[in-house]
Amino acid sequence: MATVGDQLTAPEAGWKRYNDTDTNICYIGSWGRMTSLNNFWNGDDHVVDAPNGKSIKLRFMGSKIRLIDQRHTNRCSSLQAIIDGTAYDFSENGKPQCQTIVFEKLGLDNTIHMVEFTSKVQSSGDFCIDAIDIDDTGELLPILDDPSNLIAIAGDSQVALSWTAVTGATGYNVKRSTTAGGPYTTVGANVSTNSYLDTTVTNGTTYYYVVTAVSADSESCNSNEASATPEGENLLRITMNDSSEREYEVNTTEFNSFLAWFNRAIGTGTSYYSFDKTVGKQSSTEYLVFDKIISFKTTTIDGQVVLKIIMSDSSEREYKVSSTNDFVNWHNRTVAPCSTGTTHYEFTDGVDGSTEYLSFDKIISFEVMPLTR
Structure with missing residues (x-):
């Protein structure tokens, strides 16, 4: 009887062979397929050259299994077969030889088994599959x-996931990575519904998710990948030219959208920006007109210079600055009115610790003085 390391160009008596293209073999990750190959079973092979996080899953009825592949010096030597949760180490690395038994497990109970062939963490070398042999009375x-x-x-320190339910599934495994395409780590095991709220995330980090369906003796391949970047809420305070103020809780994405609208090229864009608001059970949308905005700030001292600016509504703004040159140059650009440059100037060090943006045509005058304590 043949054993691991032997060449086996056809299944032995008591065995039968399935090609690597069988629809009941599930490939996890980005695998390539090589065709028109000499000395390979059916002339083809599945291969992945960066095996970390890539795997093969299958489910079979029987009591024994073999993995058939070309052994080669460029193959991975740190592989595992996980059968019903028990891991067995094996290698595809060695003297070149096609249709080689690189792994086998005999003496299993004659029942349904779940099998995963995968690589260990940080493995290198090609990982391939040519065929699978099992009992001649069994089946994939x-x-x-x-x-x-x-x-x-995405939400504030959380990501909400949802997916289409799978018939026959008793639960779902939710898996996450900070790299597109994985490898993934399970963050929710045997979730009973087709939704999940991940609260173990950090704002500003992009997370990539996949979900698998599970039953008593099976786990599906991965779902499509979905990504999200959770973001914290900030308070955006906008001063109108009648001295009234508007406040909105916004995340970074919405603030950047508002800032891009406000700082657009002269004569372009819409004349208003809208914010969705919810007070109690009442939801509404508020629209702010561009030329009615005097300034806005976001909230997230010495021997310092303070720049004091008087606005068109007689209100004052004070900012700590190391130099006034940038502001003076911005304010002293061509006017007709405000025909060049941006529509606002940004201060990132307000005396009250905020960042504030001033509209060009709302400034009446400004003065500079030393900051004393």
């Missing part, structure tokens, strides 16, 4: 359908 079985339509919605 379908794996659960993959979850579909995975959606990730």
Whole structure:
């Protein structure tokens, strides 16, 4: 009887062979397929050259299994077969030889088994599969359908996930990575519904998610990947030219959108910006007209110079500055009115610790003085 390391160009008596293209073999990650190959079973092979996080899943009825592949010096030597949760180490690295038994497990109970072939962390070398041999009385079985339509919605220190339910699934595993394409770590195991709220995230970090469906004896391939970047809320305070103020809780994305609208080229863009507001159970949308905005600030001292600016509504603004040159040059540009340059000037060090943006045509005068304590 053949054993690991032997060449086996056809299944032995008591075995049967499935090609690497069988629809019941699930490939996790970005695998390539090589065709028209000499000395390979059916002339083809599946291969991945960066095996970390890539794997093969299958489900079969039987009591024994073999993985057939070309052994080679460029193959990975740190691989594992995980059968019903028990891991067995193996290698595809060695003297070149096609259709080689690189892994086998005999003496299993004659029942349904879940198998995953994968690489260890930080493995290198090609990882390939040419064929699978199992009992001649056994069979490869379908794996659960993959979850579909995975959606990730970012919030403040959380990401809400939802997906289409899978028939026959008893639960779902939610997996996450900070790198597109994985490798992924399970953050929610055997989730009972087709939604999940991940609260173990950090604002400003982009997370990539996949979901698998599970049952008593099966786990599907990964769903589509969905990503989201959770963001904290900031208070945006806007001063209108009648001296009234507007305040909005906005995340970084919405603030940047507002800033881009306010700082657009002269004569372009819409004349208003809208904010969605919710007070109690009442939701509304507020529209601010561009030329009615005097300034706005975001909130997140010495031997310092203070720049005092008087606005068109007689209100005053004070800022700590190391030099007034940038502001003076911005204010002293061509006017007709405000025909060049941006529509606002940004101060990042308000005396009250804020960042404030001033509209050009609302400034009456400004003065500079030393800051005394």
